[in-house]
Amino acid sequence: MFDTAQIILMALFLGLHWSCAVPVVVIRCLAAALVLVLFWRMLGYMMVMEGLGNFVRMVQEVTWDLRWFFVFLGFIFAGFTLSILVLAVDLSPGQGSDSDGPRHPIFVLVLVRLYTMMYSNFDPDILLDPDSGAAAAVTSLSAVVCSIFMMFVSIILLNLLIAVIGDAYDRVSYDREVNRMKSKAALVVEVDLLLPRWFRKQCDETFFHASHGHVVMILQEERRLEPAEGGKAPTPVSAPPAVHGSSEPSGTAEVAWVAESTGRLGVMKALIGSGMANTQAAVSGMQVAVREQKVQLDALKEQLDKLQGLDMGARLDAMQTKVSELGTTQLRALEAVRTMQEQLSRLCEQLQAARPAAEDREAAATAVRAEPSAPSNTTSGQERVEPAARGRSNHRRRQANTPPPVEEERLNS
Structure with missing residues (x-):
């Protein structure tokens, strides 16, 4: 341009x-x-140049970014100018001139006043006494309009201007190496185009062999970074690697390599690499999620197949039949237990009834064993009978004092 x-x-x-x-x-x-x-x-x-070039690029970027700011400021300036002109339309042209200087139209005076107000050149007489002195062309309402214009431009638009400049500075600082090498390449191309064609052809055939299909490329410069201690930034080492991507020998400290982009090729490589890494990570996560969902779906499918292959009504009928059979079996078992209890009660009664006779027989047998070998007379026979009778009376007395066992206790034992 x-x-x-x-x-x-x-x-x-x-x-x-x-x-x-x-x-x-x-x-x-x-x-x-x-x-x-x-x-x-x-x-x-x-x-x-490395230092001055960044500043020049920043000025160019800021100027380009402020194009819409100036367009917006022009609309604001035109609107307030027309507003003040409408308020001062009833004045004669002579009121808009100085007493000693040349006469100026009211339009020029309003433009100059608003333009100087953008740079904080504000006359307090406009607010104190708008209808006297140098501010005779401004009414009381125009003083309010001028105050609004001053506040809007000085506070809002000025801060917006600072924000736009700061954004442009950050952007230029972030891409300073790329822009520097781009400027160098553009300067080389410009000088190459200014040279005569025969001289450029001779240089290409002599140095670059462009006629044989060789291409000159601006590559990126790699520097080694030694790991620092204590959370500090890594220290760059000037010696570049002999082979791109070669690793350090075993036993040495880990070394990181940083690439300073010297053209758009490096930026494109970095962006493509980061995009591929992010895409690969996202695809891996999606594959894991798909596998998990597939396993869950297979398990649900198996459960549905099992439920579909079984007759739920038949299963419920079978369960009811089993429950009824268990109830019948339980009733039969209860009846058998009652029968056994009755039989045990009868046996206990029979044993209780037969116990005195057995005790009498045992006492008689004991008395017979206690008699002498040859009984002599009747008196001795009576004496043999008396101990037996005495033993039976003692047994009956003990039986009367001791109550018979209860049927429930015998059953528990």
């Missing part, structure tokens, strides 16, 4: 100067514009 403007201004300047068809003032104006364009164009050659 600046090259085109430079060529056009140079052609106009030389043509009008040689033709002498215009006044000297016009030629001077063209010369002044040409000088500004040439100096601005000279800043492009400073962009290849």
